[in-house]
Amino acid sequence: MNIVHVGGGAVHPAVTSREAILAVSRESIMKKGWTALNIRSVAAACGISVGSVYNYFGSKSGLVAATVESIWGDIFRLPEQGEGFEDFLSCIRWIYGRIGWGNQTYPGFFALHAMRFWGEDKAEAKRLMARTWQHMQERLKAVLEGDRQVRPDAFDETFTRDQFVELVFSMILAALLRESDGQAAALEVIRRAIY
Structure with missing residues (x-):
């Protein structure tokens, strides 16, 4: 499991599954609303590359729908x-x-x-x-x-x-x-x- 350092020194494991990406997406919507849901911000919050998100979701619309x-x-x-x-x-x-x-x-x-x-x-x-x-x-x-x-x-x-x-x-x-x-x-x- 990869460890990612997020602002403020917090340490979070890198997200590497579809379900975990969706959990981060739900949390993003809870905290920041729909406008915060995009591939780049989800990838950053998961500690993975944008391309890794695209491995699970073919587009932003696919991520939103899921x-x-x-x-x-x-x-x-x-x-x-x-x-x-x-x-x-x-x-x-x-x-x-x-x-x-x-x-x-x-x-x-x-x-x-x-x-x-x-x-x-x-x-x-x-x-x-x-x-x-x-x-x-x-x-x-x-x-x-x-x-x-x-x-x-x-x-x-x-x-x-x-x-x-x-x-x-x-x-x-x-x-x-x-x-x-x-x-x-x-x-x-x-x-x-x-x-």
């Missing part, structure tokens, strides 16, 4: 104690709690990150975002299917579990984009619809 996906993963990483939730409502409470944490940890992320993708790699950014959102919806479906408190007649062929999850996910996305809570209303809609 960082955004990484931030989504950081915000919505499941608790270490296990992936199970007591019921669907507890999962939704957890998601809204993570939205609050994400707004504090990555100010402006939810409202502003999409604007970063208006450049050359917009298609890749959309693909990564769609993958992240698909994973979140799949987890919501799994939690809903495991919730034994759901009324037996809550779903049928005209109102399916998949449609319900899409609706709930739309409410979550609206709260993200507005950077508003909306939790109480969402929980009440869910409670009335399926319990």
Whole structure:
């Protein structure tokens, strides 16, 4: 492992993996905002050459897109104690709690990150975002299917579990984009619809 001396005499190990570069990128956004995220500053913070960053990310847009996906993963990483939730409502409470944490940890992320993708790699950014959102919806479906408190007649062929999850996910996305809570209303809609 290489050791790098950073201003002020601090000693940090040189970063040599994709995951470590993404961790440095997330930290840069937390501390300095989106404008601080560029290949040169990330390379310097990692203690590696600019070319080394390009070995993992083909362009600045690629680094930004991967960082955004990484931030989504950081915000919505499941608790270490296990992936199970007591019921669907507890999962939704957890998601809204993570939205609050994400707004504090990555100010402006939810409202502003999409604007970063208006450049050359917009298609890749959309693909990564769609993958992240698909994973979140799949987890919501799994939690809903495991919730034994759901009324037996809550779903049928005209109102399916998949449609319900899409609706709930739309409410979550609206709260993200507005950077508003909306939790109480969402929980009440869910409670009335399926319990």
